[in-house]
Amino acid sequence: MSELLKTPLNAVHRALGAKMVDFGGWDMPVQYPAGIIAEHVAVRTKVGLFDVSHMGEIRVKGPQAMAFLDWLTPNAVVKLAHGQIHYTAFLYENGTFVDDLLLHKIADDHFLLVVNASNVEKDFAWVKQHAAKWDVEVTNESDQTGQVALQGPLSMDVLQPLVDIDLSQIKYYWFAFGKFKGMPAMFARTGYTGEDGFEVYCPAEKTEWVWNELMMSGQPLGLVPTGLGCRNTLRLEAKMALYGHEIDDTTNALEADLGWIIKLQKGEFLGREALATLKEQGFSRRLVGFRMLEKREIARDHMDVLVDGKKAGYVTSGSPSTTCGFNLGLAYVPVSHAPLGSRIHIDIRGKACEAEVIPTPFYKRAK
Amino acid sequence: MYPADVKYTKNHEYIKPLGDGTALVGITHYAQEALGDVVFVDMPEVGAAFKAGDEFGTVESVKTVSEIFIPSACEVLEINAELEAHPEYVNEDAYGKGWMLKVKLDGALNPELLDAAAYEALVSAESH
Numbered sequence: 001m002s003e004l005l006k007t008p009l010n011a012v013h014r015a016l017g018a019k020m021v022d023f024g025g026w027d028m029p030v031q032y033p034a035g036i037i038a039e040h041v042a043v044r045t046k047v048g049l050f051d052v053s054h055m056g057e058i059r060v061k062g063p064q065a066m067a068f069l070d071w072l073t074p075n076a077v078v079k080l081a082h083g084q085i086h087y088t089a090f091l092y093e094n095g096t097f098v099d100d101l102l103l104h105k106i107a108d109d110h111f112l113l114v115v116n117a118s119n120v121e122k123d124f125a126w127v128k129q130h131a132a133k134w135d136v137e138v139t140n141e142s143d144q145t146g147q148v149a150l151q152g153p154l155s156m157d158v159l160q161p162l163v164d165i166d167l168s169q170i171k172y173y174w175f176a177f178g179k180f181k182g183m184p185a186m187f188a189r190t191g192y193t194g195e196d197g198f199e200v201y202c203p204a205e206k207t208e209w210v211w212n213e214l215m216m217s218g219q220p221l222g223l224v225p226t227g228l229g230c231r232n233t234l235r236l237e238a239k240m241a242l243y244g245h246e247i248d249d250t251t252n253a254l255e256a257d258l259g260w261i262i263k264l265q266k267g268e269f270l271g272r273e274a275l276a277t278l279k280e281q282g283f284s285r286r287l288v289g290f291r292m293l294e295k296r297e298i299a300r301d302h303m304d305v306l307v308d309g310k311k312a313g314y315v316t317s318g319s320p321s322t323t324c325g326f327n328l329g330l331a332y333v334p335v336s337h338a339p340l341g342s343r344i345h346i347d348i349r350g351k352a353c354e355a356e357v358i359p360t361p362f363y364k365r366a367k
Numbered sequence: 368m369y370p371a372d373v374k375y376t377k378n379h380e381y382i383k384p385l386g387d388g389t390a391l392v393g394i395t396h397y398a399q400e401a402l403g404d405v406v407f408v409d410m411p412e413v414g415a416a417f418k419a420g421d422e423f424g425t426v427e428s429v430k431t432v433s434e435i436f437i438p439s440a441c442e443v444l445e446i447n448a449e450l451e452a453h454p455e456y457v458n459e460d461a462y463g464k465g466w467m468l469k470v471k472l473d474g475a476l477n478p479e480l481l482d483a484a485a486y487e488a489l490v491s492a493e494s495h
Contacts, residue, residue, distance in 0.1 A: 019400070019403075030403070030430070031403055035403060035404045035458070036403050036404050036429045036430065037404045037429060040429075229403060229429065229430055232430075233429060296407055296409065298406075298407070298427050298432065300431070300432060319429065319430075320406045320407075320427070320429055322429075349425075
C-alpha cells in the first residue's frame, strides 16, 4: 500500500483520539471518541468542526475565465455575482461525471473551484487540458490550502468573535474575504451537512492554529470535532451527492436528479448535446430516496434494488438516519418505480426487504 | 480491554464461561470500536443450537454491518433483550451490559479459542 496523504491536521486528529481511515488515499478521521451518532447530533443541534483540508482547490484566472468555465461546466456561471458560489460539475461529453464541485466567483476573471480530494489530479488535468484553447491560467493550490468546515446552527456564534467582517451579511452560498485574528482568510457560507455553517480557507501552515482557535471559541457552545462518518450521514439526510456513490463516470446528471444544475438554455457547454438528447428522449432510471419499511432492515451502499424479484437498480448510499429515526437511502431505480410512494425491494444479504420511495431531502433545516 | 476470564475468537467474538456449564457470548471491545456506534443486533431464537464457527446473527452500526459467529458449540438459553432498546450497550460495555447470548455449552470449550494474551497480540498485529 502506498503512503496515505495527510492533511495539516493529522497529528491533531490523532491527539484527539480519532479513529483514522483511508479515505480516497487520505488518512482521515472517521470519528472521534464521541462517536458518529453524537457527532451527527452535535451538528444538527449545536456545532461541529470538520477538517476538509483534503479537498482540492483549483484557481482559474484570466480574461476568458468566465467564458471558459461557462463552457466547461453545466451551471450558468455568467449569472453569478462577485462573491457568489454555486454547485456544479465537470461532465464528460456523454453527460456523465468527471466530478462535482463548488464554483466561487471572485471576479469576472478570477474563480476558485473546490473539488473532491480523491479527484484532484484528474480534475486539474481535465481543466488544464481544456484550458489550452482559452486565455486562462489554471493553478492547483490544493497542497497550499487548508480548509475547515464549521457546521451547525451555532456556527456563526463560534466564528464571529474571531473575524473582522460581519458574517451575518454573507448569505447561504456566498463568500467573503476577511481576517481571522489578523490573518487573511476566505469565509464561505457553505457545507456538506444540510446545516448552516462556514467553510474557512487559509494557508495550509495556518490550519492547525485556525482549528485550535475555533475549538477554543466553540467549546462553551458545545462544539465538538466531527469526522467523515457523520459527514456522510449528514449529507445523506440532506441528499447531497457523493462522488463514487450517487455520481460517477457511469451516471449522467439528469438521472442523478441534478437537472437543476444543467442549464441547457445557456448555450454550448461540455456535455450539453448528450444531455439535451437524453432530456428529449427520456432515460430509463432515476436516483430516488427511499425508506426501509421494517425498522430493523438497513440498506447499505451497493446493495441491489429488486423489482418483481429481479435486479433493477442499486443502492448508492444507505444508512440508519439519526435525525429521521428510520433507515433510509438513495438508489437508482427504473423510472417506472421513481414516483413517490412506489414500493421497491432491497436485497439485504439475500433477503428481499421492502422500501418505499419518499420525498427528498430527507432532512431540511428550518430557515 | 482484554479480560482474563473470557476466551476470544479470531473474528473478535468472546465467550465468558460462568462455571455452571453456561456462558455469555458477545463481541469484543476491539470489535465494537471497529464497528462504531451499534444501532441494531440481529439475534437467533432461544433454543437454537450452533456449532463453533456458525453465524448466529449480525451487528449493524451506523457505518457498516458485520456477521457474528459462535465461539464454541452451544444452545441458546437467552438473548439480551435490553439490546433492543439499548444497542449502545455493546459500545459502552462489550463484556458486561453488552452481552448478546446466554448459552448452554455443548461439550468442552472450543480448543482453538484464544486467551487474553494471544488475543491482545492478534489485535495489536491487526491494528498496525
